Amino acid sequence: MGLRHVKGEGHSPSAILDSIGRTLTTASNGIKALAEHLATDESFAQSLVEAVELVGDGHGRVVVSGVGKSGHIGRKIAATLASTGTSAYFVHPTEASHGDLGMVTSDDVLILLSWSGETAELANMLTYAKRFKVPIVSISSNRDSILARNSEIALVLPKVPEACPHGLAPTTSAMLQLAVGDALAIALLERRGFSAEDFKTFHPGGKLGAQLRLVHELAHVADQMPLLVVGRPMSEAVIEMSAKGFGVVGIVDEGGVLVGVITDGDLRRHMAGDLLGQPVEEVMSCHPKVIQADVLASAAMEFMQEHKVTVLFLVDETGMPEGILHIHDLLRAGVA
Known part of the structure; x- marks a missing residue:
């Protein structure tokens, strides 16, 4: 009963x-x-x-x-x-x-x-x-x-x-x-x-696995990076920015070190005058926010939110770009 x-x-x-x-x-x-x-x-x-x-x-x-x-x-x-x-x-x-x-x-x-x-x-x-x-x-x-x-x-x-x-x-x-x-x-x-990287080995799946991935696993590398050398005209920067689709172009010096970035916001701030004829270093924002390749994806998301940016260049210890990461890459991977 x-x-x-x-x-x-x-x-x-x-x-x-x-x-x-x-x-x-x-x-x-x-x-x-x-x-x-x-x-x-x-x-x-x-x-x-x-x-x-x-x-x-x-x-x-x-x-x-x-x-x-x-x-x-x-x-x-x-x-x-x-x-x-x-x-x-x-x-x-x-x-x-x-x-x-x-x-x-x-x-x-x-x-x-x-x-x-x-x-x-x-x-x-x-x-x-x-x-x-x-x-x-x-x-x-x-x-x-x-x-x-x-x-x-x-x-x-x-x-x-x-x-x-x-x-x-x-x-x-x-x-x-x-x-x-x-x-x-x-x-x-x-x-x-036992480190976060060790933890990742035992948690490869789900949201936790996504958060424990390293940013280089999600980044775009080589020819996918929008890059120009100092001295090039802004007309090339606009073409590069549009072709790569990240809304940003990185500017490197003759040695390949990242020295600045040009964003959509930079374009709007320099619309007056002969924008397309100016050299990129006249328009770029110096000291861009960057991240290293071995940082956790969850840390990259937190860094982006803290600094209110949607794109980060990955650089090595010398400052040379190794990849580019968009916040959409993190969202697609399930980090958020």
């Missing part, structure tokens, strides 16, 4: 908003309690440091496991570790007991999650780990639990109220497990000096 839903006070908009507010407040208080736990419990703080060092100095992979909501959190922790440079994967305890334990080696580190620390489904993993000397990092709330007592490193979280009014559905507790997992992943990322 299914549950009966009786409409009452709890269904009013104000009651719904009150419920949401209580949940968010409970969650916020849980994170504050975790931060205070880190600041006041030396054993917990030292255990976190040891866990980061154990994983960071290891030669194998991180194998994460848990059941129920802890399992869902464990999957996310494994995914975050893997995407930030720590080789990791999730194994369900039931599947582990039916053959997947063969994937775990003595070079690996097990991260096992159980809020109570007494999850029966983890027993076979504990036995296997002890037999083959696989170190265990546990995340629980019970220092005296079977899991914590059988772990090389036990991360014991503070016991906090659940947002569930019955105290049954894992809500705040799951959030604390996730927060600790994220903290471990970011500490490992920073410890190994």
Whole structure:
């Protein structure tokens, strides 16, 4: 027989908003309690440091496991570790007991999650780990639990109220497990000096992948660049600007160094007199905004928005142009 839903006070908009507010407040208080736990419990703080060092100095992979909501959190922790440079994967305890334990080696580190620390489904993993000397990092709330007592490193979280009014559905507790997992992943990322370029390797797709592309991957190069040498007449600049379609032409000196640009705005400001007969250096704007080829696309977009420009020349360390990038190139790539 299914549950009966009786409409009452709890269904009013104000009651719904009150419920949401209580949940968010409970969650916020849980994170504050975790931060205070880190600041006041030396054993917990030292255990976190040891866990980061154990994983960071290891030669194998991180194998994460848990059941129920802890399992869902464990999957996310494994995914975050893997995407930030720590080789990791999730194994369900039931599947582990039916053959997947063969994937775990003595070079690996097990991260096992159980809020109570007494999850029966983890027993076979504990036995296997002890037999083959696989170190265990546990995340629980019970220092005296079977899991914590059988772990090389036990991360014991503070016991906090659940947002569930019955105290049954894992809500705040799951959030604390996730927060600790994220903290471990970011500490490992920073410890190994994992860069944005490294991050790009693991995130080639979607908007994030687009933001992590380098500008030289999106730029127009060689003959596609609108360029003229100083001394040439403005009539050639107008032709070059129109032919290349960027609304700008770069001006280089005899050595090929970019010394200025001419934009549509420059043309409008110099319409009086013999514009087409003037040399380009009389019309160009000096000290143009430029960018280097190894800059992230997301940084280029931010730079364009900050300086209110739609086109950037890519230059090398000597100032010679290597390409040209239009804001439309960034938009087409999905950076914005």
